[in-house]
Amino acid sequence: MTPSLLDRHADNFARLAGLPADEREAAIAALTLDEDERELLRRLLEADADAADDPLAQALAASASAQLAALEWIGRLGAYRLLRELGAGGMGTVFLAERVDGGFSQRVAIKLLRGFPTSEALRRLRRERQILSGLEHPNIARLLDGGETADGQPWLAIEFVDGMPLLAHAAAHAPHLGDRLALFDAILDAVAHAHQRLVVHRDLKPANVLVDSAGTVKLLDFGIAMLLDVDGDAAGRATSTRVYSAGYASPEQREGRTITTASDIYSLGVLLGELVADATRARPDAELAGILAKARDADPARRYASAGAFRDDLERYRDGRPVQAARMTRRYRLRKFVGRHRSGVAMALTAVLALGLGVWRLGHERNRAIEAEVAASRDADRARAALAFLTDAFEAAAPDNALGPSVSVRDLLDHARARLAARKLDASVAQPLQRLLGNLYDELGDPLTGAELLALGSANVEVHDAAEALALARDHD
Structure with missing residues (x-):
């Protein structure tokens, strides 16, 4: 299979691989492909599901292993020595590494592409490096270093966060609603920072948020983030790649329509619903339900206008003041005032x-x-x-x-x-x-x-x- 063909199907493959089998076939049928391409996509997905027997999957695994072995043989990547694998996603593999020169020690997370380095994957990793270089926020994992291997493959050295995934941390350390809303407030602040710099994350979900031992929230993985071209042609940015996480993507993401900051607001609404579910199950809250409904509205124009507006409404909710998501009747205002x-x-x-x-x-x-x-x-x-x-x-x-x-x-x-x-x-x-x-x-x-x-x-x-x-x-x- 040629690299150009891999490039053509990389996005569809990454999206479909995460769907249940009963939803996957319907999603394949909805794609604008000829029958040969559909069959090829089915074979790729079947191969991914049965890595033990499929030669393509074995080739991908061998490629990743060879890449790691080569790095181990070299002994280090730039100024860093790889220690162990931390995890792998649809595009890249993340390793724990330590700095071995410069007169000081430092542990970092190194992100590398895995499998065949398609041009789309290379482009995404380079774009993530570009985006992270412009984001400086205490709740966003910092870009520390970056470069390219001898064969031109880009890599990133990112702040290593020794912590727990958001929902696991909330279950263990934040049983009360107020504690969980404080965690979410930090996430909103980080997203607002990115939006102010015209960056849309596009993959906001609990797995991309870690909380360290000090309780500090860190937003990760800007791998499919998009830089908004506010002065460019809207049509050129309206149909970007359809890579997303099922369950958290906005309707416009799933349908391939224009992606804006409102898409992140929708994902944040889904994330908040999961975060507060256990804390509010015993006492249904109409105001919080209204906030969630506004953030997750199917129409982007009816969602919160910004992460800052979302954050302000949650602050009003915590302070007992009238929230924008509620109907502003005279009786409602009087009740909140009293x-x-x-x-x-x-x-x-x-x-x-x-x-x-x-x-x-x-x-x-x-x-x-x-x-x-x-x-x-x-x-x-x-x-x-x-x-x-x-x-x-x-x-x-x-x-x-x-x-x-x-x-x-x-x-x-x-x-x-x-x-x-x-x-x-x-x-x-x-x-x-x-x-x-x-x-x-x-x-x-x-x-x-x-x-x-x-x-x-x-x-x-x-x-x-x-x-x-x-x-x-x-x-x-």
């Missing part, structure tokens, strides 16, 4: 309850006094009765008298409601109080009790002017 300032809101609502009633009644009295002295006198009597009731109710509910060392807004409302039901006040006094309490219950998140009180306070009410009619209409609504 949750952050419980004691202050209780005091403020108590004051507003008394002040609001007083202002409302005083305004009403002023208008009625202009119309007629008799009507003003009658309403003044009602106001005094209402004020006397509220004074009596709040005084009886004071901590020294009834409800213990602290009093919540709900306690005050419940106490006032009970006393209002027990006392035989004139309807002209009782009904405005019922409507006021009904509105306050609704704002406090108890619409059923609020509706009951509003119904009682609005039944057979006689209005005397336009202002009373409008107020009553609002309460009916």
